[in-house]
Amino acid sequence: MKNEIDIHRALRVFNKVATLGEKQSDNIQSVYRLCGLNALTDFDGYTISLSDAQVRLDIFFHKKYKFDYPNNEALENFLARFTDVEKYSQN
Template sequence: MKNEIDIHRALRVFNKVTTLGDKQSDSTESVYHLCGLNALTDFDGYTISLSDAQVRLDIFFHNKYTFDYPNHEALENFLTRFTDVEKYSKN
């Protein structure tokens, strides 16, 4: 199933999650958590991922991307989390 997403919006959400989210690190990578979303990047920063419990969005070089999700409802819930992150402010 092909999905269209505003890739610039996804990148802004990724930035906010990594800036304001809680960082959890292990020996190989750092994962940031905010409003139910997880954000991580590969070692060189060319691939980033946003995910929740059911959906994963991978964004590659030149703004190509892939989604992995079980059903449309899970995708809608995932995209609703984007709005939650956009509204989030750390006070």
């Protein structure tokens, strides 16, 4: 699988997780969790991250991004969570 994603979709998923997700904070930063995805941002907001137990996607300024994952199956499962978040509605 080639490491290409729709960056706009990833940003919409990040926004939904950060908006509707459960806030989990440590002393340094806030992490939001929804549908198995974690969303966090660096101190200045220029880098955001989406992650699950095995995969991390860092999105940088100017729509650059980097994946970190152990295998293609983990990446596919991670990307499937995007659909779960997109379908999530707060009732």
